[in-house]
Amino acid sequence: MIDFGFSVSPSSRINLDSVDRESFAALAKLEPDVLKCMACGSCSASCTASQFEPTSVRRAILSLQNGQVEQALDLLKGCMMCGKCTMVCPRGINTRHLIISIQKIYGK
Amino acid sequence: MIYEGKKKIWADYQKEIPEDHYFYVRSCIRQSFFPASEATFLDITRNKLGKDIFETKHHTTCGGIAYHSDAIPQETSMTIIARQFALMKKYGYENYVCSCITSFGLYCETLETWREYPELQQKIADNLWKSCRLEFAKPKFLVHASDLIFKYRMQIAAKSKFKLVNQKTGEPLRVVEHIGCHYSKMFPSKGVGGAEYPYVLVGMIEAWGGQIIDYPERRHCCGFGFRQYLIKGNRGYSVSNTHKKFESMEPYKPDMIITNCPGCPYFLDRWQYVIAETQGKTYGENGHGIPVFTYEEVAGLVMGYDPWDLGLQTHQVSVEPLLDKMGIPYDPAKKYLGRNGKDLGQPGKPHCLK
Ligand code: SF4
Ligand code: SF4
Numbered sequence: 073m074i075d076f077g078f079s080v081s082p083s084s085r086i087n088l089d090s091v092d093r094e095s096f097a098a099l100a101k102l103e104p105d106v107l108k109c110m111a112c113g114s115c116s117a118s119c120t121a122s123q124f125e126p127t128s129v130r131r132a133i134l135s136l137q138n139g140q141v142e143q144a145l146d147l148l149k150g151c152m153m154c155g156k157c158t159m160v161c162p163r164g165i166n167t168r169h170l171i172i173s174i175q176k177i178y179g180k
Numbered sequence: 181m182i183y184e185g186k187k188k189i190w191a192d193y194q195k196e197i198p199e200d201h202y203f204y205v206r207s208c209i210r211q212s213f214f215p216a217s218e219a220t221f222l223d224i225t226r227n228k229l230g231k232d233i234f235e236t237k238h239h240t241t242c243g244g245i246a247y248h249s250d251a252i253p254q255e256t257s258m259t260i261i262a263r264q265f266a267l268m269k270k271y272g273y274e275n276y277v278c279s280c281i282t283s284f285g286l287y288c289e290t291l292e293t294w295r296e297y298p299e300l301q302q303k304i305a306d307n308l309w310k311s312c313r314l315e316f317a318k319p320k321f322l323v324h325a326s327d328l329i330f331k332y333r334m335q336i337a338a339k340s341k342f343k344l345v346n347q348k349t350g351e352p353l354r355v356v357e358h359i360g361c362h363y364s365k366m367f368p369s370k371g372v373g374g375a376e377y378p379y380v381l382v383g384m385i386e387a388w389g390g391q392i393i394d395y396p397e398r399r400h401c402c403g404f405g406f407r408q409y410l411i412k413g414n415r416g417y418s419v420s421n422t423h424k425k426f427e428s429m430e431p432y433k434p435d436m437i438i439t440n441c442p443g444c445p446y447f448l449d450r451w452q453y454v455i456a457e458t459q460g461k462t463y464g465e466n467g468h469g470i471p472v473f474t475y476e477e478v479a480g481l482v483m484g485y486d487p488w489d490l491g492l493q494t495h496q497v498s499v500e501p502l503l504d505k506m507g508i509p510y511d512p513a514k515k516y517l518g519r520n521g522k523d524l525g526q527p528g529k530p531h532c533l534k
Contacts, residue, residue, distance in 0.1 A: 074457040078415040
């Protein structure tokens with residue numbers, strides 16, 4: 073192999089035909105409000121834990137929709153259940169409860 | 181591909197291409213990348229088809245690469261272009277044909293800008309007079325050289341010695357067509373068949389017996405992207421673009437790729453080497469790559485030109501598998517012989533790419 077000083081970057085393409093989408097359907101059944109998220113990011117902006125750990129409900133929801141479960145669970149690892157995100161969500165999603173539901177469906 | 185649907189789109193985008201009498205301008209980079217393409221274009225149009233294609237040694241670059249790399253401002257490239265158009269008028273022509281897609285896109289952009297801002301056109305006309313003492317003119321018809329080969333495709337087919345058909349199986353060759361982004365993505369009405377599914381190369385492939393492959397990343401850029409390539413730190417973007425295209429076309433097992441831009445055949449050809457050397461991956465059969473051609477080279481092959489006279493030995497991806505499929509005879513011993521049998525020397529062999 074030759075080092076040219078540049079190379080192919082890994083593709084960020086997600087093939088939705090080959091990821092697990094059933095679990096997200098199960099989550100949506102348990103917690104229908106997850107479908108109301110408009111990805112505004114208010115939850116992430118208000119999250120105290122995100123100052124110290126990469127924590128974001130918004131990104132976790134998006135990752136789950138794309139079948140990137142590990143990434144989503146990582147984004148919720150730092151959550152301390154304070155509920156600040158629930159207070160700011162303009163869609164009235166009970167994000168704190170949603171996080172618990174995500175753990176129920178996807179948690180190991 | 182829903183063929184009937186494409187036919188309707190193509191019917192909406194037809195441009196007028198005069199039959200004859202053109203002022204021809206070359207590309208600055210094609211001469212070194214694919215050295216016989218332009219000579220083949222001139223030979224086919226002038227000598228085989230008897231057309232009047234005029235060329236002058238006084239024409240220059242259009243300034244496109246410098247413009248797209250932010251090295252010169254738009255007004256400078258416009259003045260260079262005004263000089264080219266003025267030369268066309270000086271030599272008594274009003275149809276303008278250019279070899280390069282970057283130039284073609286920039287000519288379209290310039291003419292549109294002048295149409296929208298007549299005061300800018302006047303300023304450029306003044307610049308031209310002050311700097312060159314040439315009279316400002318605009319072409320009546322602006323076409324790309326691939327438009328002309330498209331126009332003459334049936335005449336070329338009538339004179340063909342070989343077809344885009346696998347001689348062993350009798351099946352049409354599976355061809356990927358790749359159109360330069362600047363051909364019609366900026367001004368869809370200026371390209372044959374529009375921006376979404378340009379017909380210009382498809383028409384040639386159909387006329388010469390091949391079968392077109394439709395694949396997900398068909399309209400994706402080849403990866404050149406000017407600054408993506410010109411700055412070394414950005415070249416990962418360029419090769420990643422190309423990689424994405426090859427990954428997308430691979431399952432359809434193409435026999436060859438035809439392009440109509442200077443940059444596309446270069447990057448689709450050379451980056452196959454870089455992908456092979458960095459990823460260990462090749463996309464053709466038995467460790468070969470997928471051979472990439474300019475439309476003039478393919479027209480030349482179909483008409484029975486010697487592959488080495490077409491400059492096919494300068495390609496990175498070896499073309500022999502395709503020549504064998506088409507049943508085109510060639511002498512391997514003459515591959516690296518130049519004019520009058522002069523030995524051009526052998527290039528180094530890649531590790532992964534056959
Ligand atoms: S509940 Fe968790 S995610 Fe929401 S603000 Fe608190 S720490 Fe952040
Ligand atoms: S605040 Fe609510 S709507 Fe906004 S991103 Fe977070 S969960 Fe979604």
